[in-house]
Amino acid sequence: MAQVSVVRCQDYHYPRVREAVERALEPLGGMGAFVKEGQGVLIKPNLLQASPPEKGVTTHPAVVRAVVELVAEAGGRPMIGDSPAIGPLRRVLSRTGMEAVARQTGAELVDFSDVVEVKPPEGPFRRIEVARAALKAEVVISLPKLKTHSMMVMTLGVKNLFGSIPGFRKASWHLKAGTDRVAFAALLLEVCLAVRPALTVMDGVVAMEGEGPNTGDLRPLGAILASRDPLALDRAVMEALGLPPEGLPVLGVARQWGLWPEVQLEGEPLRVEGFRLPKGADLTWGLPSFVKGPLRRWFLPKPRVDQRICRACGLCVEACPPKAMEMRGERVEIDYGRCIRCYCCQEVCPEGAIELR
Ligand code: SF4
Ligand code: SF4
Structure with missing residues (x-):
């Protein structure tokens, strides 16, 4: 104990x-x-x-x-x-x-x-x-x-x-x-x-x-x-x-x-009501066990760049482990076939321009 x-x-x-x-x-x-x-x-x-x-x-x-x-x-x-x-x-x-x-x-x-x-x-x-x-x-x-x-x-x-x-x-x-x-x-x-x-x-x-x-x-x-x-x-x-x-x-x-x-x-006990988790947080852990390998990614929320907020700093592109992101001019493009849904891009974005949907 x-x-x-x-x-x-x-x-x-x-x-x-x-x-x-x-x-x-x-x-x-x-x-x-x-x-x-x-x-x-x-x-x-x-x-x-x-x-x-x-x-x-x-x-x-x-x-x-x-x-x-x-x-x-x-x-x-x-x-x-x-x-x-x-x-x-x-x-x-x-x-x-x-x-x-x-x-x-x-x-x-x-x-x-x-x-x-x-x-x-x-x-x-x-x-x-x-x-x-x-x-x-x-x-x-x-x-x-x-x-x-x-x-x-x-x-x-x-x-x-x-x-x-x-x-x-x-x-x-x-x-x-x-x-x-x-x-x-x-x-x-x-x-x-x-x-x-x-x-x-x-x-x-x-x-x-x-x-x-x-x-x-x-x-x-x-x-x-x-x-x-x-x-x-x-x-x-x-x-x-x-x-x-x-x-x-x-x-x-x-x-x-x-x-x-x-x-x-x-x-002193702590009791918190209505604590909000990230979007899709329960989905990421609660996937059925038959959903394995590359198939898993299609059940997980995708990162999406809000181009109105993005300042094209490129930090997300640098941080993306499988190199699924690239800058095309001032836009960030994501290859969802390579994306492993790690959300490192969201973690590093200083503008809060990456949403999960
Ligand atoms: S979720 Fe991970 S793999 Fe997918 S684009 Fe963002 S950093 Fe790259
Ligand atoms: S880190 Fe954020 S602001 Fe910078 S390029 Fe990526 S989405 Fe845009």
């Missing part, structure tokens, strides 16, 4: 966030239960792209700062790191507020470009390449943002660790999984088992619903959640949102692998 602690926190005013994070850790034994004197502690927020904190795309810097300070007070050496899917790391660190947190606290900012090959204990992908900084840290603390995700329904505790795969290698993993959500969920779980975060603290103060992970709508939930077990945390969040936990592909795979988490809730 894994404890999942929930504490209410209505905004990002720093003293309130700091107090909420401390209270969330109390039932788990406090930060001292995770960090010992002199240990190097990697703190991994969700830094998807160079968005300012108020957009709700990335873990809020107040949450990161609170965890960094608690790690330092417990005697650890805090390091902040992630591998953004979009944009140069320096720009992402600056716009998301991470540089400011590092300046305020003395935490080190670490780069994820150096990789190590690992053999996870479970799953079909017997070798994966993970950032050395994530594998070699004595302690890893994951700080996900509570958000929807067009491809994987939600991005929560387990999915946050996909950032441990360097940005330039993420596309090749999408290609290996193709249209198969189960295969991609298996990869996410393998990465999580390889990185083994000691603690996950989730920023659910202002969540994202609808077309996440970067063009959805802000949804204040007023909660900080914490657990030793990211699977238990993910299950608790799905239940708090009134969603079936198995609807989250990583939890479906966890059940198949005998890793289904039992949850013991601590603190």
